[in-house]
Amino acid sequence: MNTIASRVIVCVILTAFGFGVAAAQEHPGKPAQEHPGSQAKEHPGSRAKEHPGEKSGVVTAEMIRRGILNHITTVTGKNGGIFPFHDEKTGRDLKLKFVKVHDNVSIIKGETYFACTDFKDTETGKTYDLDFWMKRVDGTLKVVDTKIHKVDGVPRFTYKKDEIVPVQ
Numbered sequence: 763m764n765t766i767a768s769r770v771i772v773c774v775i776l777t778a779f780g781f782g783v784a785a786a787q788e789h790p791g792k793p794a795q796e797h798p799g800s801q802a803k804e805h806p807g808s809r810a811k812e813h814p815g816e817k818s819g820v821v822t823a824e825m826i827r828r829g830i831l832n833h834i835t836t837v838t839g840k841n842g843g844i845f846p847f848h849d850e851k852t853g854r855d856l857k858l859k860f861v862k863v864h865d866n867v868s869i870i871k872g873e874t875y876f877a878c879t880d881f882k883d884t885e886t887g888k889t890y891d892l893d894f895w896m897k898r899v900d901g902t903l904k905v906v907d908t909k910i911h912k913v914d915g916v917p918r919f920t921y922k923k924d925e926i927v928p929v930q
Contacts, residue, residue, distance in 0.1 A: 821875055821903065826867040829903035830877045830894050834860050845881060847892070849910060851918065857884045858892075870895070870924050875903060878911065888914050 838845050838860060845858040858881035868876040875896040882889055891912035896903045909926075910918060919926045 821869065821898075823867045825903060826875045826877050826896065827863050829875070829896055830863050830879065830905070833894070833905045834879070844884065847881075847890075847908070847910070851910070856890065858882065858890055859884055861889075873897065874906075891915075 834845060843859065845860055847856045847858055848854075849856055861880040861882055864878040864880070866878070870876055877894050877896075879892050879894060880889060881892055889912075890910055893909050893911045894905050895907040897906050898904075899906075912918065917929045919928050921927065
């Protein structure tokens with residue numbers, strides 16, 4: 763194999779595993795093993811590591827995602843597949859359909875865990891980006907807060923040093 767072809771293959775492999783050009787990402791903080799690269803200031807905390815293991819007491823990215831999904835599944839299971847959520851800004855009671863948990867999850871100040879999700883409003887079709895915060899309660903990750911971060915991609919707030927700052 764010639765030198766140029768081997769360099770291209772190495773670049774493709776490195777990029778596929780997140781070691782290529784650093785792209786702006788959804789969650790600020792220190793890079794973790796799962797998604798290395800630079801961090802934007804859209805979400806708080808440092809990235810959760812993907813595979814340290816549950817027995818070590820360390821919370822992993824997969825544990826955070828699973829905890830959020832379990833919470834959403836429990837709520838939607840009790841509400842005919844709908845995630846009801848009150849929009850404090852508009853006063854509307856939303857009927858949301860779950861779309862996905864974002865890949866990137868974060869740890870905030872070592873004790874709070876964070877994940878961002880997407881939902882679709884069943885009445886308007888708008889996309890809602892809901893942010894979920896979790897903490898360990900009696901050894902189990904529990905959702906402790908949920909906020910609307912964006913509506914159709916327009917942010918209502920951002921983060922500065924892990925604190926919520928309203929968007930003007």
